[in-house]
Amino acid sequence: MRFGVCYYPEQWPQERWPTDAAMMAEAGLELVRVAEFAWSSYEPGRGRFEFGWLDQALDVLAAHDLGIVMCTPTATPPVWLVRERPEVLSVGPDGRRRAYGSRRHTCVTAPAYREEAARVVDVLLDRYADHPAIVGWQVDNEPGNHDSARCWCDACQAAFGTWLEDRFDTVDALNEAWGTAFWSMTYPDFAAVRLPVPTVTSHNPSLLLAHRQFASRQTLDFLRNQFQQIESRVTADVMLTTNFYGEDTAVDQRAASRLGGHAAVDSYPHGPRDPMITAYHLDLTHWAPGGDGGAWVMEQQPGPINWTPDNPPVPDGQVRVWTWQVALHGFDALLYFRWRPARGGQEMYHSGLLRHDGTPRAALAEVGDTIRELRGSGRVPPPAPSVALLQSYDDAWAIEVNPHRRGLTHRDLQLGAYVAARRLGLDVAIVDPEDDLTPYDWILAPALHVATEKRVAALVNAINRGSRLVIGPRSLVVDRHGKISDRPLPHGLTDLLGARVDEMLSQTEPLTVEPWGTPAGVWTDVLEVAGGEVVATYAGGTSLDGRPAIVRSGNLVYVGCSDAGTWTRFLAGVTDRVPRPDHQEVFERTGGVGARSWRATIDHRTLDVAITLR
């Protein structure tokens, strides 16, 4: 595993660079990401390139054997470009062009911005494609962040129409697929379908869903263009990726890794404030499909940040634990964000490894010690899980646009099963529902909301081959356009299950699940049994008392509720494992020294890390 740091030489005097490079090397860092937001620094006016400083910075870093990750600068175009071609700016739902002045204010669909992006990437490649110190390229920065993927500009409106036409062929097919007979919304032609903007009350969820699907697709196209430009110019050993903020759902992050070959995530545990959620996003990235593997944390929080409402302190030892957590989730590389905090700009209170004055924070020593500790602790065996968790952004978006409970997210549901598995010490592979699922003993599908024939077939095939499938509430309910099935639910699996969903509830009272007394959670399906075995029932003093909550039939289990407590108790029973507290992560691996069993434990509360070999 390699370690590095994000560095912005353009923010500091040239005289300082050698000191910085020496300190980085001294700390054991090997990688430096540069030039992510440097467009205006190397092209201060159209075609007026000033690469001298960047050449010099790369030379200084290379002189200390630091490998460079070069970035394309498309997250932050210069002022002059926006002034010259305002059509590169995205448009908000209010119909107004986004103002210049922050970042991600451009439209990934606008032909003008695609042209400018291609131009600047070509210039960068002309200069740096063959630079010997460059070990990887990062395309853009946090695509979709700040809810920036959706845009309401004329180019997007036109592209949306074309996309719909490609998808549905006839507007009658769209009307049927979206159920527009409801509220008299039958579209006479594709041009009548407008990008959804605020209206008197809510929009058809199918339109909202299509907008999300479209916006993700457009971003992937934008990224693909850059990947292809770079791939055609660099050697095969150069790493290509883009860095997502894990919590964003605007773009299909896993699909993006198919384009670039590597997956990368920016990990700021103070965003979600729950180490299990950090773990989930790490696994989401690590198990990203396609490509040639090898996930990176491209930005790792090294201390207090500036962009949450409160921004609390980071205790001594925390950066070490965060680093270990990344390592144990199987990552190839980790870069801390950032070397030294900028003196000005939007993130001036976001800490780095140094202070503003250039002296080291305690975190720098902690990082150095942790790198040495990790290198000294032997190889971390990679995860090779027998448990799969199904994941797809189609489910996430379908739930986002119609959650039946304000604020409920797809991730909330995913975490019910993920946390259960992690508390039982099980490594989890996160895989696509249409993938081959037969390699896994257990397939967990807590939020498999969308039913497609291909999904159902993959699930049935896995069950038939001996995998055990556990599906959660509202499984296989809507089609890929968000329309509810007209067949008994779960769509396609009721016969196998020997049960069907009676009611799909959004639970507000604190129901429990018997025989365990565990909480039921928000989404709560009540089942009607016809042959299946009732494993657990609801309790709590309502008319649902005694109604089936969990039904099993052979290798297929339907867990009607979403709370992690119930998932944990159920899975503990069937796997015969004992759950740990939710502030502990256990990693049980084989393949350690001498093929003995290998176990690591992180306690996120006490900040202890322990490795035991048996």
Place this chain on the structure above:
Amino acid sequence: MRFGVCYYPEQWPQERWPTDAAMMAEAGLELVRVAEFAWSSYEPGRGRFEFGWLDQALDVLAAHDLGIVMCTPTATPPVWLVRERPEVLSVGPDGRRRAYGSRRHTCVTAPAYREEAARVVDVLLDRYADHPAIVGWQVDNEPGNHDSARCWCDACQAAFGTWLEDRFDTVDALNEAWGTAFWSMTYPDFAAVRLPVPTVTSHNPSLLLAHRQFASRQTLDFLRNQFQQIESRVTADVMLTTNFYGEDTAVDQRAASRLGGHAAVDSYPHGPRDPMITAYHLDLTHWAPGGDGGAWVMEQQPGPINWTPDNPPVPDGQVRVWTWQVALHGFDALLYFRWRPARGGQEMYHSGLLRHDGTPRAALAEVGDTIRELRGSGRVPPPAPSVALLQSYDDAWAIEVNPHRRGLTHRDLQLGAYVAARRLGLDVAIVDPEDDLTPYDWILAPALHVATEKRVAALVNAINRGSRLVIGPRSLVVDRHGKISDRPLPHGLTDLLGARVDEMLSQTEPLTVEPWGTPAGVWTDVLEVAGGEVVATYAGGTSLDGRPAIVRSGNLVYVGCSDAGTWTRFLAGVTDRVPRPDHQEVFERTGGVGARSWRATIDHRTLDVAITLR
């Protein structure tokens, strides 16, 4: 009492319709409301009418002896119409036309929309005015819902000016009436009075009040046009109504029933989440003035809904209780919304009597059983109350625009007295303050904010004829333009009362009222007595301790505070009745079998319904 259901044949295959009709009849349903949102289904392009499917649907329903309520479709115009004549869309306070894509996005004032509405209603009447299965017509759907009554389009601005000119004759009269000398807002002419849009700080409440009065009047005009079109074409036995959502205050719902002859309400108890509030809205509809009587619940919640923040389950037995509650409040008909939930669109998680797959929910059997139970239980004696609660939207709007406490509503104040009466087992007639009040023993006026000479005269007349009048805090304070009286308060009644208001407070500390120790509530008037009898005083450890809270003089009582607890204790004493818990409703009626006394009790917590005859 008749029962029915809302049905959308356009959302389902024609082959299914006979099954649905048979199932409806089997459950004991007699009425079916159709075509409410079907405009785009029968006029997919201008003048291109496709009524074949609707003819066929009516035939199928009629074949099962189901009576039809036909709807006008003006809540949801088709896309093509909006594209062709965008001026039919309403304009928001931001000056932008409402986007197409939900419902109620049209302006009731816009000449273009009035023209289109008249056109489509004429076409509907040409085809269906004489249809033998049609027993009633519903005009529009939930007028004013989603805060849609107010519009800021040019047509509204012009009509507002005309309306003001009609009302005030001279702009000097308007300036005087609105007190525009405050903050230098004297208007030089009517054209200078702009519809209120967001500004640096608040608007003159008189302007806000006028906007509400105007918006309601425009909606009533829009409805009246349709009522008149239909009345001129159908026989007198055909029911005419429009269905309001009870909680909306944007349109004077009681005035609308004068136009159509029947009052109707859509009853979703999960909106307010308090059975007493549901009861209040049922009574508000049942006692709507004018017309030939006979109130309907046009839409009744039959299970979980989709549009509240959480949407909790509906226990077994709840639909029966809701149905009984409607029956006991004296309604002539009740239609469940809806037969089968749509597979797509904005309300796909709103339940019906069937599931999405067409099989029955348990609610269908519960509905059938309840209909049989009600039919078997003998005639429910109608309410014939001796208690009147005064109600007017003028009071509601005057309080809305200037509540002196964020979030306080007119209904909050009304409920103080209404809940008291209901807990004492008293049926309540809801009547207009300018009506003849002499028939009632008790007149409760907890939120009679507006003082007019006619109101004062009606009150004095009733008192003189022996009625007892109980008025609440801030009674008779402002005139119909929202300007505060310059006479002692309550305006016009201080001599009769032998007291006057000293201070009108918005209470934040938990004051109580002695001798009962009951809570005082939010609006709290302190009285200064000159001859009246002090019935109760304030306590709680502030300088208000011992100051008069309730003052009585003969048949006139001033209750200075708003909380239902104090109203209940006071009314219990003077009526010599014992209050029930607030989750129980008791209906004591005469006129049952053999003129014996008849009593029904609903327990909204245990879901018990009991009827006893003595």
Place this chain on the structure above:
Amino acid sequence: MRFGVCYYPEQWPQERWPTDAAMMAEAGLELVRVAEFAWSSYEPGRGRFEFGWLDQALDVLAAHDLGIVMCTPTATPPVWLVRERPEVLSVGPDGRRRAYGSRRHTCVTAPAYREEAARVVDVLLDRYADHPAIVGWQVDNEPGNHDSARCWCDACQAAFGTWLEDRFDTVDALNEAWGTAFWSMTYPDFAAVRLPVPTVTSHNPSLLLAHRQFASRQTLDFLRNQFQQIESRVTADVMLTTNFYGEDTAVDQRAASRLGGHAAVDSYPHGPRDPMITAYHLDLTHWAPGGDGGAWVMEQQPGPINWTPDNPPVPDGQVRVWTWQVALHGFDALLYFRWRPARGGQEMYHSGLLRHDGTPRAALAEVGDTIRELRGSGRVPPPAPSVALLQSYDDAWAIEVNPHRRGLTHRDLQLGAYVAARRLGLDVAIVDPEDDLTPYDWILAPALHVATEKRVAALVNAINRGSRLVIGPRSLVVDRHGKISDRPLPHGLTDLLGARVDEMLSQTEPLTVEPWGTPAGVWTDVLEVAGGEVVATYAGGTSLDGRPAIVRSGNLVYVGCSDAGTWTRFLAGVTDRVPRPDHQEVFERTGGVGARSWRATIDHRTLDVAITLR
């Protein structure tokens, strides 16, 4: 000390005026403020002046020996003016002109509004400059209130560019000062710097800070113009001021008093709901620099108000306490707002000394009694404090634009030290950080965020001359453009302190400070000591336990945390004084009768006021 009232004769019949004037005089009032919002009443159309009523009102008041404070009317232009010259309206961040209909909707920069303001002030002066009853002039009303100082109109954009160019000379200097290399925001020229409007994510804080500095400067220019007009026409004994709402930070209130000569504040204790905050704003006004001294409370709350979310009652005796508080903080005059509440308009529920019907509220008698009590109690010795609290709007704005904790304000930090001093019975002078600080024994600087060389020099000079300086967390961090220093912090004082800041934290866990166990508060700096004496350390079970919280070196103390509890305990120790509860204010003065010591105590909970002489 003189007392008065705000009066709006234009809202009442002329016949009433003599009664009002007689009642005012009878109550002991001497001053009446008039014509603040009367523009449309004396100029109902351009150039059509109707001053007769105002002449008459002044005569009536003068006949009762009431001194007049005449107001300029520029907070509320008439409708006709706005219609004629819409460019006088300010523009919001949404690019739309503010709507007419409230107040402060005009742009202080717009040439058209400056012209109209100058015109109407000239007319007023032509008529009233020499009026013998006029003792003072108030310019405008609550400048900057309702967040009205910032405007996004074209005139402001142009003036902002000019202001920046004056400030930075070259755009390179601006880029360097604002750190625009961050996020690629390098500006090619001054015209490229747009006034900040909402964007995808946050703006550069330096831009936001500049906007605030600019907006304040523009408002001061607007006020200066009026002051100069008036000064050139009236005699030197006429008081000139403008009345600020104390809590507003949009305009440098202290700088404004330099322009007019007197400082004035509008004091509504129910705004902040904390008597210590009211005290702080009184002192902020009393100690306003420049001019010839003599602060006024131009509007004093006399009972319940209408503009907070709840508007609670005001107990008997409260107005007396508020009046005493103003007197004890050294004010020269106090005017109650208002004589009689308007019957219409935005503030109709804001109480006055009379009721709406013209009869007196109990407050009128309380006011009369209090005036007599104050006059009978002998001269209140003026404060002559030995403690200075440093204050500057530059610090306030720098913290506002980048608080590192949502909702934290500069005032929150100031109050930590201010409350500590008040609880210890110490009068506090509020002074500018660049002033001569040597007269003070103690200099408290709890929120001295901005470091300038002049500030550092003033501090060092005071320390060297024997003053003791106590600075708070994040002292001397950013320069005047909001950019963080690249030197050890506190900038310029680390050598003197024998310590430097290690981490600047935004604390969420309830840390305490030992040896006292007092709370640490939100902003929490951890210090690294090199020679300084550790006075207190952090505790609370985190990795900060035992780290230095307060460090002292000679006359210089760094208090790393912000909570008033810790400031109180620290200052109690070093001053050897005992803290009072925070609902008591003690005023210890010399200079009373016979040079004995003089002490006044207000208990804001029991509403007792006690004066003792020894």
